[in-house]
Amino acid sequence: MDGPGQxxxxxxIVVLSRPTEPMNIGAACRAMKTMGLRHLRLISPLNPKGRSARALAHGAEDILDQAQVVDDLMAAVDDVLVVTGTTARERQLRKRTLLTPAELADHIADHSREGRVAIMFGTERTGLSNDETDICRHLSTVDTAxxxxxxxxxxxxxxxxxxxxQAMQRAGAPDALGARGRGLAPRGHGPGTRPNHxxxxxxxxxxxxxxxxxxxLAHAMxxxxxxxxxxxKFLxxxxxxxxxxxxVNWETHIYHILARKITGALRVPRFTGLPGEPELTDxxxxxxxxxLVQEAADDAGDGGAQPAAGDGPPAQQER
Structure with a gap:
């Protein structure tokens, strides 16, 4: 398949979860447009497109008008490849590495080469819920007083x-140039080149x-x-x-195969898929x-056969 793009x-995608103050939604729209971000999704917002929100979105009404309003978390991120989040709850998240905003931004710029990446902000009073932080690959916090x-x-x-x-400019994103057609000079904390992946x-x-x-997997378990x-707990x-x-995508196939083998061996009804998701056929x-078997054989014999694009693991990956 084609390699990553720019x-x-x-x-x-900016995701605001359960915002309760319409003026914050409008002000967030203005902040987004100032920084060149255009895609907003709102999870269960309170009066998101009323007069108060519109007043604070001055000059960024298009961001507000085009914002997607959804009822739950997964509807907001189901087409996203990587979800990131922001939090102030350091004590509750000791087992997770919390990045600085600059570090998170570098990851977002890198992941944006592959497709959609979301940055999620929690509700004003309590921030992100545990369910929301659980799906975030990267979490960030701001060092405040x-x-x-x-x-x-x-x-x-x-x-x-x-x-x-700034991270997009360091990474060479064409749509992150400033009003004068150039970006700022790279800063010391930037990666310069893409992180190893x-x-x-x-x-x-x-x-x-x-x-x-x-x-x-849950069905098989x-x-x-x-x-x-x-x-x-296991999942x-x-x-x-x-x-x-x-x-990556082909690695999810391993788990589907394992789960189907388990239910088949036990002769129990097999998994029919999530609502709206087509069942995997035999x-x-x-x-x-x-x-997967061909890839294992190639590895064992140092073979060079490659599966069709998107159908299996790549025979060689960039390091």
Missing amino acids: PSLANV PEQPSLNLAQAVMLYGWEIR PHRGTRLPTQRELDHMYAH AAIGYTPRERL TYLRHLHMRAGI AELEGMTRS
Whole structure:
């Protein structure tokens, strides 16, 4: 398949989760447009496009008008390859590495080469929920004074928007040039070149595809006696593992094959897919299996056969 493209602000999705103050939504729109970000998604907002929001979105009414309003988290990110998040809850997230805004922005610029990447901001009072942080590959926090540790929502959007724009300029994004047709000089914290990525050149799965895979695994785990609590804990750890190590589209096939083999051996009803997601056919799973077996044989014999683009693991990956 084709390798990754150029970094692009057009691939960055700003997600505001459960915002309760319409003026913050409008001000966030203005901050986004100032920094060249155009795609906004709102999860269960309060009066998102009323007079108050519009007044604060002066000059950025188009961002507000085109914002997608959805009812739940997965509807906001199901077509996104990588979800990132912002948080002030350092104590509750000790097991996660929290990035600075600049570090997060560099990751966002890099992931934008592959497709859509989301940056998610939580509700004004409590921030992101545990369910929301659980799907974030990267989390970031702002180092603030202890007397006033949290930022206003629109301020946070502006701060991260500025960092994303600078990261895009360092990465050479054509749509991140300034009004004078040039970007700022690179700063010391920027990576300069793209970070090493073990899966460069292969397609990342969307959040919808990942959810489909985890649901299939949960179905198989239920069949062999895992309790709901055990399934939740196991799959949470597995999700975190994938976020640390990375997972590409063909690797999700391994889990689908494993889950189908388990349910087939137990002769229990097989997984029929998430609502709106087509069921994986036997022919599709057989094709996945052939691709993986061929790759294993090639590795064992130092062979050079490659599966068709998108059907299996690449024979060689850029390091």
